[in-house]
Amino acid sequence: MVIKQIFNNNVVLAKNSSKDEFLAMGCGIAFKKKVGDKINENSIEKTFILKQKDASEKFKLLLEDIPAEHVSICYDIIEYAKNMLDIELNDYIYVTLTDHISYALKLNKDGIKRSNVLMWEIKKFYPKEFKIGLRSLDLIEEETGQRLDDDEAGSIALHLINAQINKSSTCAGDAAKLTQMVQDILNIVKYTYNIQLDEDSLNYERFVTYLRFFFKRLNNKNVLEEEDDFLLEQVKDKYKKAYECMLKVEKYLGQKLSQSEKLYLTLHIQRVTAR
Numbered sequence: 001m002v003i004k005q006i007f008n009n010n011v012v013l014a015k016n017s018s019k020d021e022f023l024a025m026g027c028g029i030a031f032k033k034k035v036g037d038k039i040n041e042n043s044i045e046k047t048f049i050l051k052q053k054d055a056s057e058k059f060k061l062l063l064e065d066i067p068a069e070h071v072s073i074c075y076d077i078i079e080y081a082k083n084m085l086d087i088e089l090n091d092y093i094y095v096t097l098t099d100h101i102s103y104a105l106k107l108n109k110d111g112i113k114r115s116n117v118l119m120w121e122i123k124k125f126y127p128k129e130f131k132i133g134l135r136s137l138d139l140i141e142e143e144t145g146q147r148l149d150d151d152e153a154g155s156i157a158l159h160l161i162n163a164q165i166n167k168s169s170t171c172a173g174d175a176a177k178l179t180q181m182v183q184d185i186l187n188i189v190k191y192t193y194n195i196q197l198d199e200d201s202l203n204y205e206r207f208v209t210y211l212r213f214f215f216k217r218l219n220n221k222n223v224l225e226e227e228d229d230f231l232l233e234q235v236k237d238k239y240k241k242a243y244e245c246m247l248k249v250e251k252y253l254g255q256k257l258s259q260s261e262k263l264y265l266t267l268h269i270q271r272v273t274a275r
Contacts (some may be wrong), residue, residue: 001015001038001041003030003037003039005036005060008030008063009031009068010029010030011029011068014127020049022044022047022049023048023049023050025046025072026043026045028043029178036106046072046219051091052092055095056091062095066072066099067102070098070102073139073143074101074102075094077101077132077140078155082194084128088156089163090164093274094166096159096162100155100159101156104152105148108144111151114152114155114251116151117202117205118158118206119150119151121213122157122158122161126157128163128197129160130157132157133153136153137156168219185252186207188248188249192241192245197272202274206270206271207268207271210268218253218255229259232261232266235267239267242267242269242273244260246266246269249263249265
């Protein structure tokens, strides 16, 4: 194995005898080394092989500006998430999550906190990912001495969720279909209420994000834990128009929704249409 590019003393781009490229990390792996030198394989602690070329190129650019410690932490978080969720994630998670966590640590050092407006949805619909997010905060604290707020656990979970969504979209047609379905439901809401939705509002953003999660659950046949029917009856009685709109959406989808999905979809419709 020889060095093809040096990012810092701890991270290099290397290639093996088959001329395959990979990123290698290790304490002092590039100390007193230059391009073309052989790597001591015993000094390699972690390797990155990003199959998506675009993700690989962007990750290399990221390495020029981000401390190796942050890259190492994110690698551990992503590997932990893969094991806990028992899934593969889109290669872009290495770029997006590393960039996010490094910036979060910088802001935290400066005393700046960021709130996560989607915390309720993330905790409710993706408890596994949120639990991984909380564990990630422990790992970050162990390595850096900085304790990030729980809102960042939600943000980490959101990166994991998006990496799964993107991974499940194997072609542009899938993404286009998802986008069209979201737009169709937004149109159903607009025409039912005869209003224009405020696309810059927080409620609009939350509704669109909810729909992405919602379609992912339908595609994977993930069923939410059922809520008490009493809650749905209360919502049905209090928000009659939103409930009727939800039934139109259910008809558009061509499948019967669970009580829980009906409840949350109705509540999101009510929220996004409230003046």
